[in-house]
Amino acid sequence: MNLRQLEAFRAVILGQTVTRAAEMLHISQPAATRLISSLEDDIGFALFDRIKGRLQPTAEAMTLYQEVQRSLVGVERIARTAQDIRSLKRGSLHIACAPAMGLIFMPRVIAAFMAEHDGVQISLVVHSSSEVIDLVVGQRCDLGIIVLPNTYPSPRSEKLLATRMLCALPAGHRLCDKPVIVPEDLRGEAFISYPRSIGSRHQIDTIFAAHGVERQLRLETQLSQPMCEFVEHGLGVALVDALSAVNYRGERIVFKAFEPAIEMDFSMLLPVQGPASKLQTAFLEHTQAFIARHVPQAYRF
Template sequence: MRFKLRQMEVFRAVMLTGSINAASKMLYVSQPAVSKLVAHTETTLGLRLFERAKGRLIPTAEAQALFREVEQVYQAALRVDEFARALALGPASLLRIACSPSLAPAIVAPAIVELKRQLPGLRVDWHTTLMADMPLEVLSKTVDVAVTSLPIEHEHLEVVPFMRGRMVCVLPPDHPFAARERIALADLKSEPMILFRRDIPFGTMIARACQQADVELTSVVDVTRADQGLALVRGGLGLAIVDEYATGGVDCVVRPLVEDLEMVSTFVYSKFSPPSRSAMALMQAVCRRADELGRRIGAVNF
């Protein structure tokens, strides 16, 4: 390997700080050592990475392109380091969770709070992501368990339904429809809409419902996350259709739809790796949260 990890680390430090002096302080090494390694890296790669100007290093276009790749490698290395440290503490000391963004505040966050009170020594790595990315994350063991707004189909994944919800319409408080108890898709034909992209599950669900109702909605902005749509509704750009769990605490009017756009939330984990005790504890806490909301379905036993 011509471009070694130590060279990447020094190159990244110079890119972030803009000078040999600052990079050496960041890495706790001498300036000559950093300068020598930068020069050696340029020679071995056959690339001019920096232009020298008044004591600063100006990255070339090649350096900018290389930095994007190096940053991905560096972040991956940090995750490996974190994982190794967790293994040293014991295999059950780290729980990695992914969830759909709309489930984060109302469902998953309270469950994590409960879990940490039960297991204060447990380290939790939690992020939100789109459902399209979850299968790879679970199967590659980047996460231990995923919590999805809608079911995922994959032959190597266990998909366990635990909660039912519905799509709702969100509108500004001063909109005429705010006086209605329910809103039909047909009512929205002439309204500016903020809609999920059609290539993601929520967007597909809404498009299918519109097709069945023989309704064509006009999207002024396509989004991938409910919080994006809610922010645009608050700004007065239009109305949105989102899942009900995303609407907690929003300063907008939320109305159920006449049409029943049902969503079934699930736990997802690998068929090849049974969930750990901490993963099962998390799923139990999530189920209790679903119980509190009166949305629990199925008899999930962990």
């Protein structure tokens, strides 16, 4: 037996004549007749009684029809699933993301993606960049998004965005009128810093030490969003990544360029083994396009 024979059998049952069955299958009447005859030969018993030019299904045919109907419905479901996968309407993504992009920006990216692919399931978890790398290498997620002072050296990574860190000042601060902030401007300022476990902390400290500038390091936090909140409440100044500046919704804070520039690279890590799926590739391209539309060119390298 083959699938085409079973489709012809079902069509004859439903259409009650070979002519209508042939129309349903978009084939000629002789072709439909041959399919039924070959099916009867293969299974070893008659399926229809020929009465006055019409085909009357036998009792055995109706018993077989119940099973054929269930099987063909399953085949059609598989075909629809394949079509959904091909058109990116079906599938799942497990995404691990660093906080700088994962707390606010990535949910917006995902919302826009799911609006176009409503059958896709997405799981988003937020971890440090080093933990994201471990998840990707261990094949425990489909995509990883990291932010590091330098791009993760992997042939399976795609740079999403190269930005510079910005100086966050409370509104009304004495430096708000300066277009560019330099280390000497922040001498003696209360400075809100990342903890030493964050990679960019060492780079920032090195720059200020090279310029002989001392700051008042009174407050630390590992995330840029609460850092901006602290700045807005007048607790000090800070250097934050550009995406956090784009996402911040407070009104009593000013972001200024900082020199020497400190580059922050946002990259998407693809599967370590095997090619990326159509869904993974589509999400990468969607994220790149979303960034192009929503991140100001002035914040980029």
